Amino acid sequence: MLEANLKEQLKGYLANVTQPVELVASLDDSPKSAELNALLDDIASLSDKVSVVRKDDDKRKPSFMIRRAGTDIGVRFAGIPMGHEFTSLVLALLQVGGHPSKAAPELIQQIRDLDGDFAFETYFSLSCQNCPDVVQALNLMSVLNPRVSHVAIDGALFKDEVDARKVMAVPTIFLNGEPFGQGRMELEQIVAKIDSGAEAKxxxxxxxxxxxxxxxxxxxxxxxxxxxxxxxxxxxxxxxxxxxxxxxxxxxxxxxxxxxxxxxxxxxxxxxxxxxxxxxxxxxxxxxxxxxxxxxxxxxxxxxxxxxxxxxxxxxxxxxxxxxWRQMNVPGEDDYRNKGVAYCPHCDGPLFKGKRVAVIGGGNSGVEAAIDLAGIVAHVTLIEFDSQLRADAVLQRKLASLPNVKIITSALTTQVHGDGQRVTGLSYKDRNSDALHQIELEGIFVQIGLxxxxxxxxxxxxxxxxxxxxxxxxxxxxxxxxxxxxxxxxxxxxxxxxxxxxxxxxxxxxxxxxxxxxxxxxxxxxx
CATH class of the missing domain: 3.50.50.60 (FAD/NAD(P)-binding domain)
Incomplete structure (x- = not known):
């Protein structure tokens, strides 16, 4: 599962583990479970303080808990935390294993003093660069305070759950089953949000x-x-x-x-x-x-x-x-923000796998977004206000070579449509003829500058x-x-x-x- 050089690096990190750690796996017969099992075995082979325990008792499979042996201290990953989340996995192993956090001492004490029961769930994607900060912050909180728990869930792997809970942007955080926040959040932000006296202090x-x-x-x-x-x-x-x-x-x-x-x-x-x-x-x-x-x-x-x-x-x-990021400022945009209207294709693109999306903007950012999304979604419609794209020639050539991309120029987006829960389409006006058109789709990525x-x-x-x-x-x-x-x-x-x-x-x-x-x-x- 892990390449040799990555194993060597991880072995060096695991030398800092001071307390025994169990990797408690919940698996089924799927290929992803086999992949996770191989990853856990690789990790355990690198330290005599890490062992794998097969339990299969969690509702999400594949998943695993990193648990300090003989205690309830631990964090859970539902999915395989590679990509941007590999760092989250390493930090969780270290912190559950007794290695101290580098967070400020007063912040650590504030977390330990939190009064209440906090069950967090975070939906992430492996390509999201904003997700690890949220995952790592909540993992640390669950290690420091026994009344805090956290499960980090790969949204691409648990699509039915993502659809049922209407998750259309990552990271999305639930607290005690209710929506808590979306987007990048620092440890201090999360703590301040649940510690009622933090802002005044x-x-x-x-x-x-x-x-x-x-x-x-x-x-x-x-x-x-x-x-x-x-x-x-x-x-x-x-x-x-x-x-x-x-x-x-x-x-x-x-x-x-x-x-x-x-x-x-x-x-x-x-x-x-x-x-x-x-x-x-x-x-x-x-x-x-x-x-x-x-x-x-x-x-x-x-x-x-x-x-x-x-x-x-x-x-x-x-x-x-x-x-x-500049907004389109059209009806429906605010209503469906994070419900199909997005601004980060790298973060939220995987949530639209197999769906039809639009990219608004024909500059470098817009064309790059369309290229990236074309490898994930079913179809991309790029809409540009000007009569021609403004992106670098090399990007335009790449975009034009993709079979599942349509380019519309001289177009003004006029409205975002939805069913009350999520985006269902958009309308645009042809600036040459003033004719109005409507496109059915599930996602809109806005890339029109700052x-x-x-x-x-x-x-x-x-x-x-x-x-x-x-x-x-x-x-x-x-x-x-x-x-x-x-x-x-x-x-x-x-x-x-x-x-x-x-x-x-x-x-x-x-x-x-x-x-x-x-x-x-x-x-x-x-x-």
Whole structure:
């Protein structure tokens, strides 16, 4: 089952297991059960602290529980956790086997103190790069707290169950049998959602912080670069991020990050966060800004108000809030989000196996999505507003070679149709004839570009007609002492490498601004 080099790596990891672990298998006569059985035998052969137990008592087959011998501590996988979930499997083996987690000590204690019974189920797909964070977070919680349990379920393997529970996006989480959440969630987010006092405690903690020399709002590539450059100057640096990593977390393959031939978004985001943590930076994750109050005088303190009510103050602010997927803004889109309307073909594509889908958008993202989906679904209809596709020629040639793809240009999507539970089709208008057409399908993947996360800055700093923050060559905004960088600005070409450069530049500009302040204004005011 496992290749030789992967076995060798796993054997090294399993050396960290300190307590006996049982792999309790529930199997049937299917080929997938045979495949899982081979995987479990391979794992057990690599450590004398790991053994396989055949029980066949779980309703889902194939499945297995990783259980600390002689206890009820464990996690369950329904399916075969390879692909992106192989890391989840390794971490579960280590944590059930007694190896300590790297989560913050206060977060670990918060999990142990949770009061209540929490039975989690997560539906994932092996191609989803957002799923492992959710699976790993819930696995850790079930190891730390005996009143928390978790089953990670491969949606592609248990299609009847997915259809019955109307799962049309991954990861999808159920808690005690009821929908709990969809999409990427960090460990802190999950804990905060079930710990009723978490938000108030976080707000109170933030409110006590002293003012920063530089406060970065946003934790994507631009924000991470800005934080590193500021911290290296030895000034008090803070970073408030709705989710550290930003849109990079939703990116699959990255092949144009100079000097790194290939990486994946979540991996790059983890490296960014670790690099920032190597410096003296106050990282405030899961904090969304709602208001910016510029300083009234030169050298005064700017204020950033967070959604939880707390405020942060700083001599300079760097705005790096990034962008998000643009919506079609047509009737039915919001009603059927995650019920057939999706924005990540890599994550949700496997849930539409054998079905008919549409891709909206003929740029590189849209054409790449159509190519990927064509290998999974029955048929793809690509709909482009312009009279021709805008993707690179090489991608267009590949798309045109696929037999189960239809390309429609000069088309305006006008409505998403559904039966109240899920998508059943869409309507579009032929822009040449104004004729209306309707397509029957089960899924719609929207790939029409980005919109900046700047609504909260309206009437505070100058914005372009598209909502981008207007900046000069130094990253300065229309407000003295406030800078901006990355996809939320007017700087062209929304690329990771460009965002990092712009974040670094904005940070250097902020430092230059600080050292040029009048002497009496250089010291940060006391909290």
């Amino acid at each position: 976080a707000a109170a903690k933030i409110a006590k912080k002293e003012a920063f020399d530089v406060l970065i709002v946003g934790g994507g590539p631009a924000g991470a670069a800005a934080a590193i450059y500021a911290a290296r100057k030895g000034i008090r640096t803070g970073i408030a991020a709705e989710r550290f990593g930003g849109q990079v977390l939703d990116t699959m393959d990255i092949e144009n990050f100079i000097s790194v031939p290939h990486t994946e978004g979540p991996k790059l985001a983890a490296h960014l966060e670790q690099h920032v943590k190597d410096y003296d930076v106050d990282i405030m994750n899961l904090q969304k800004a709602s208001k910016l109050v510029p300083a009234k005088t030169e050298g005064g303190l700017h204020e950033v108000v967070l959604e939880n009510g707390a405020s942060l103050r700083a001599k300079t602010v760097i705005l790096s809030t990034g962008a998000r 919109v900046p996360n700047t609504e909260w800055l309206k009437d505070t700093v100058a914005l372009s007609p598209r909502g981008e923050i207007q900046v000069d060559a130094r990253g300065e905004t229309s407000q003295p002492g406030i800078f901006a960088a990355g996809d939320c600005t007017t700087v062209p070409y929304k690329q990771i490498v460009i965002a990092m450069g712009e974040g670094s530049k904005a940070s250097l500009s902020a430092f230059d601004y600080l050292i040029r302040l009048p002497a009496e204004a250089r010291e940060v005011e006391a909290a």
